Amino acid sequence: xxxxxxxxxxxxxxxxxxxxxxxxxxxxxxxxxxxxxxxxxxxxxxxxxxxxxxxxxxxxxxxxxxxxxxxxxxxxxxxxxxxxxxxxxxxxxxxxxxxxxxxxxxxxxxxxxxxxxxxxxxxxxxxxxxxxxxxxxxxxxxxxxxxxxxxxxxxxxxxxxxxxxxxxxxxxxxxxxxxxxxxxxxxxxxxxxxxxxxxxxxxxxxxxxxxxxxxxxxxxxxxxxxxxxxxxxxxxxxxxxxxxxxxxxxxxxxxxxxxxxxxxxxxxxx
Numbered sequence: 501x502x503x504x505x506x507x508x509x510x511x512x513x514x515x516x517x518x519x520x521x522x523x524x525x526x527x528x529x530x531x532x533x534x535x536x537x538x539x540x541x542x543x544x545x546x547x548x549x550x551x552x553x554x555x556x557x558x559x560x561x562x563x564x565x566x567x568x569x570x571x572x573x574x575x576x577x578x579x580x581x582x583x584x585x586x587x588x589x590x591x592x593x594x595x596x597x598x599x600x601x602x603x604x605x606x607x608x609x610x611x612x613x614x615x616x617x618x619x620x621x622x623x624x625x626x627x628x629x630x631x632x633x634x635x636x637x638x639x640x641x642x643x644x645x646x647x648x649x650x651x652x653x654x655x656x657x658x659x660x661x662x663x664x665x666x667x668x669x670x671x672x673x674x675x676x677x678x679x680x681x682x683x684x685x686x687x688x689x690x691x692x693x694x695x696x697x698x699x700x701x702x703x704x705x706x707x708x709x710x711x712x713x714x715x716x717x718x719x720x721x722x723x724x725x726x727x728x729x730x731x732x733x734x735x736x737x738x739x740x741x742x743x744x745x746x747x748x749x750x751x752x753x754x755x756x757x758x759x760x761x762x763x764x765x766x767x768x769x770x
Contacts, residue, residue, distance in 0.1 A: 504543045504550065507536040511551040515539075518559065519574045522567075523641050524700030524726040527574075538573045572644040576721070579613045581654075582620045582661040584716065587745045590766055591621070591712060594743065595628040605634040608710045610699060610734055611718035612638035615649025616658055618692050619684050621714065623666045626688060637707060639697035646694050652684030699730045709739045716765075717747035728755050735759075738769045 515535050516527045527535065539551065548554050558567045582588055591607075598605065605625065609618040618638035625634040640646055656674070659667065659682055667673075670688050674681035697705060699718070715734055719727050731752060738744060744759065744767045746752065752759060752767060759767040 504540060504548065507532065507539075507551045511555060512536075514555045514559075515551070515574070518555070519571065520723075520726075522571050522700070523575060523698065524730060525575065525721040526723045526726070535574065539570070542569070542573065568643055572642040575642050575645075579616045579717070580658045580661065581616045582663075583617065584745075584748055584765070585661065586763070587714070587716070587766065588620065588624055590743070590745075590763065591624055592628065594712065595625065598629070604632075605629060605712075606708065606710045607634070607636050607712045607714070608707065608737065609636065609638040609714045610697070611715060612640050612645075612649060612694070613642075614645045614654075615652065615684075615692075615694075616654065617714060617716070618649070618694075619652065619670075619688060620662075622688050622692050623662075623670050626670070626691065627666070634691075636692045637695065637710075638692055639695045641696065641698045641700075643696055646696060650689070650694050652689045654682055654684075656680050656682050658682075699733065700726065704733050704737065707737050710737055710742060711739060712743045712745070713738050714745045716745055717750070719746060719750045728757075731755065731757060735769060740769055742769050743767065744769065 512532045512535060519525045519527060536551070539554065543551065543554050546554065557563060558570045561567065595605065607621050607625070609621060612618050615638060618636050622636050625636065638649060640649070659671070662671070667682075670685050672683045672685060674683065695705075713734055715731070719730070722730060735744070735757065743762065746765050746767070748765045750765065758770045760770055762768050
């Protein structure tokens with residue numbers, strides 16, 4: 501196997517600019533080992549001897565699928581079912597206040613990663629609302645994680661926070677060669693629509709309006725100007741009076757947005 505030269509500071513700076521321009525993600529200098537590690541296997545597969553050669557390929561635009569693969573490799577995707585449980589408790593409260601005959605309740609999981617978040621949302625909606633009275637859209641910039649999300653197949657360790665009743669009703673436990681895994685039921689999988697969406701694009705696709713938007717654990721990767729632009733775009737898809745959930749380690753203070761704080765990491769659009 502051809503040896504790959506170590507990632508230089510100059511090459512790392514190129515990848516920092518690349519992922520910032522493509523996805524709005526600001527990689528700190530401390531992420532240099534992460535970039536090196538995530539791209540090394542791909543360089544070996546392509547028989548490239550330097551990171552600079554690989555950067556030239558993805559920057560040229562000649563092979564769009566390779567550029568997308570690089571974005572996939574450089575975006576962080578870590579999640580599990582029912583992460584940050586208070587958001588789901590708040591969501592349940594919203595659903596219990598709904599009146600019969602209200603329009604379909606729409607939720608957008610705007611950085612859905614491998615899908616545990618939108619399936620958690622769908623379980624709550626299916627539990628409390630009649631069929632065909634709700635919709636879940638799940639999106640991510642990474643085509644790779646969306647493939648996993650659509651499959652609905654996960655290690656059982658990701659499900660430790662799923663209520664036991666939901667596990668019985670909405671998931672299938674793996675046996676034999678699939679032992680230690682779970683599969684989200686086909687009925688629930690078919691209720692979630694997945695789409696590739698770049699939140700850092702100048703204009704989002706026409707997605708319609710939502711009652712609730714989950715925008716969790718992605719804003720921490722943006723610098724302040726990018727974060728404000730992304731949230732502004734997302735809020736255009738949230739109806740007045742709708743709710744926005746962000747990660748508990750994130751904040752929207754001092755951004756001058758039309759939001760009122762309801763609880764930690766929960767906002768209502770004015």
